[in-house]
Amino acid sequence: METQHSGARDMFQFYPTPIDLATRVWKKLKNKHPDRVLEPSAGKGHLLKAMYDEPQWHGRTYAHVDCCEIDFRHHADLRELGVKIVGHDFLAMESGACYSAIIGNPPFHNGEKHVLKAWDLLWDGEVVMIINAETVRNPMSMERQRLVKLIEDFGDVEFVEGAFEVEDAVRKTSVDVAIVHLVKKADVASFVTMDLLRSMQGDAVSGEDLGSGYAQAQQLALPANEIENRVLIFNAAVESARSAIFAQAQASAYAGMLGDSMGARSAGRSDREFAPTVECVRGELDEAYRDLKGRAWASVVRSADVTSRLSSAAQKRVEAEFKLISELEFTVTNIYSFLMGICEQQGKIQIDMLCDTFDRITRYHSDNTAYYRGWRSNDKHYRSIGRRIRYTRFIIPGFSADSWHRSPPWEMQGLLADFDKGFALLSGDSAPEVSLVSVCNSRWDELKRGGRVESSYFDIRYYPGIGTIHFFPRDKKLIDRLNRVVGRHRGWLPAENLKLESSAFWEQYEKAEKLDKEIRKAVAKRGVRSYDDPFRAIDRESYDGHDQACQRIDEAMQEVHEANGIQVEFRLASATDASSATLRQLPLLAAA
Template sequence: MDNQFYPTPVSLGVKAFNKFKNRRITRLLEPQAGRGDLVDVVHELASGRYSKVEVDCCEIDFNNQAILREKKYRIVGHDFLSYRGACLYSHILMNPPFASGVQHVLHAWNLLFHGELVAILNAETIRNPYTKERRFLVDIIEQHGSVEFVSEAFLSPDTQRKTPVEVAIIHLEKESNFKAEFIDNLKKEKVEEGMRADDIEVPKDLVVPKSKIQNMVIAFECAVEAARSAAKANARANYYANMLGRSITDETTNCHDSESCVKSVTSELNEAYLKLKERAWSSVLRSTEVLDRLSSQAQKRLESEFASICDLEFTVENIYGFLQGLVEQQGTIQIEMICDVFDMISKYHPENRAYYQGWKSNQKHRVNAYRVLMTRFIIPANRRDYYSWSNSLAWDDQQMFTDFDKVFAMLDGQHHKTPYGVVNLFCDKYKELSSGERCSSDYFDIRFYPKAGTFHIFPRRKDLIDRLNRIVGKHRAWLPQSDQDGSTGFWEQYDKAEVVTRRMDLSRLNSWRLNHGSDGEKEREASKLLEQHEMALERLGIDFDGSNAITDQRDDERQIPLLKAS
């Protein structure tokens, strides 16, 4: 256990939160969030009173970060002492490690733009200011706030980790006096008014570092600083304009006092900062060429996860961490892409399946596995009505076939842009295809029937279809990880799955209930399927007893071989 980690008791958190004079929180920072004990108090006391409270968290411990994410809290940084986030916080609430409490509070004070700060520190930090930093903090408290000493705060019944230490609850208020700032700037502008343009020092062009990542961070920081200047300039303009009074036809007012100017700058800069950060992280992702390689479904999954990445501060360290995570997840992403295409072909179109009895047999019914047909499968168009008047491939179908080509290129060890794909084929030979001709891309022969709204697809590379089936089978524990495992009968019924399926009477089988029905419906349909499969095996003379399959094989024991990106 971390000797510096003392979860904040609820009673102490409430006491600290109640120090805030202004309860209208626009954006709050918790610099050392731990497991979210203090943030939970904010969520409980502040949410629902006014508009939604935006809370940002920093937390250095990765285990605690996982807990915070489960609680749906936004993590913007790891080590708070190196955090330089540009958001303008109206409130900061913190219970930092006692050993470095002074450093945390001083850093938070520097980050605070205009608002309040409440911190829980060891009382000895304030009572015994023997260092320069402690004396500086005491001076700030005397000028901008107050302190309350609380004994036995970590001995209350709701304390997870008890200690008799006395604490100090510090409350600070920071104001940005726009009126004084504007007057100072006005004087400065008047002094510089007579300067010639040649006398103004123009910032030197950015020196492009060797690292592209460092260059991105520098550009981001410059953009944020420009946004900060623009927000202040807009507020100043509105302030001066309102000093002149309203126009006869203008009933609106903007920035008529210092407080409204603060709100204006805070709102404008926070919005600009978040947009810049999203663009910056997007540029990192685009630079890796990852998006270009992903299927449409994989892109959607990454985009849903990308929102949490955009919460992080845009720093070199965080970028490297993000890229490392992409590298570590690459194998998983590829497996998911392969499964997506497999399901597009088979899951929603049962007539494209060939059934076999799966290796994992801990369920009541063993026919829970299937393969994609090796010779031909039929895919309905996503928009049948579109082809009654159009002479091009519909957008949804373009996406589908692009995903097909990306996955088959991956299975073939090729870059997805190298092969001649299905979308290229439709661009070049739409007239021939819509007339029923069979035309070829690198991986498929295609026949298209616009009136019926169906694509008949004939795989040209049976080895790639076999690899697709085996990768999905192993991933879903339908097949053993090694081809050496399993009886001769098991592999015979797998290899002859198409022949066996043709001998099965599936006319009474309800495929929808088998896959999407209630537990009872699934069980009844699975019983029919198993009966038909075993009868077909008997007719073909395939000697396979389902008990030969390994039982109770757990998902977390699977070892999936990863594909190498080209």
């Protein structure tokens, strides 16, 4: 509801709940320990914070609190509280039978809509809402009249003057408010009526007769829009589950009225069924609803092709985000918001994926990497150390296989699939024409005998005894593009649109592979011990010796560069003193 801009404030009608008013709201609850609470217009969580100040809530967890908030900029604040965001627009929610309390401070201009929506969503529980007092005092619309009738029949109202003029009010207003409290009861036993005895007849009903009305679920007649289709299917599934749970509750109640079976009574035991409690039914509804919602969101992720082209590490990051997404209500609006977010984050997802590929190559075999001096100095007066994958060959260890293996090990196939996806992205292909996975499976016997096989982006050779895979890039440009994308992203290379005063930087960058042996010798002659290898330490920024390792390598590089006639000082051609923070915001994904 609230934003930092006055125009948006008017749109979202944000008035954070002062602490005294919030305390009054929570004290209204008759059930001091509701199972699950929904806050339909949570803002930054002012009302929720007051809940945990109440003594009866001490020791309880945030896991039972869900919320809706229409302003996305408040979602981070709410997640810091530990609550689950299940929707954006509360008025668009379709299901709320799992909640035992709906409590909120909705926008003043349509508070009655929020109270009525909460009442209709609840199956059994309480509604407590802060609304404009005029909504109740002046019931000039059908909705307001219905609200007044509900208050008369099922609750009460408390008027509060000056509630938003107190000292701790974030945004002040002289509007008087009303705290509306409604109690809705659902009695499972009310499903059962005794008018079954009104017309008694002989029993001529068979199991075949009872089952005659059942048919397989039919395909729905769906509109062309796939997203709307999925929402319709989801809503149909929820309604079917709800009907099934209620029907089972009715059946148990009726069976309980009939008492024990003859066999059970004869055996001196009881097999009596009992009508489930409201809490049990609500729990079953909640479990069924969340299962169906998780399936529905998973179908969107799969159908949107969100994960099929991502590396395994990138998939795990998306799956972690999916846990948050799957808490949202499954509506057309939320689905579109999710897909728009994926589009907006596509660049970040892709560059993280390319960094995963780069790290997988450079981190586990020192000969895969050549080093160069980064274009910026740090506050310790040595330059950042950049890394490049070698053009000619790189080696990945850790995939040993026995002679009886009929296909590549599972871990090896996972690595090859990640490389297929990463280098397809770099080449602009939807997928490689000849993938590493397919060629290794089809020519596995040849690979095990030391043969060299070809895919779209690499020739590879495999040594099963020691478990190493040797990759020979077929296109130098793809390796160069990966080096430059990751180098710019990590600040080792200048952004594409920044010009350096001297060509010396790019000279030492291009010669990194050629000068690598000299640099390593220069590092070694400085008395480096085998267990204190600086080339390993620079990958561990939290390591105590990281800075010292970087400084050793930088000094060795400077020595080698000077010996090869390379000017080590390179500056921006522009006189503008751009900060590193600004530079990191410049475009990073430009192709080499």
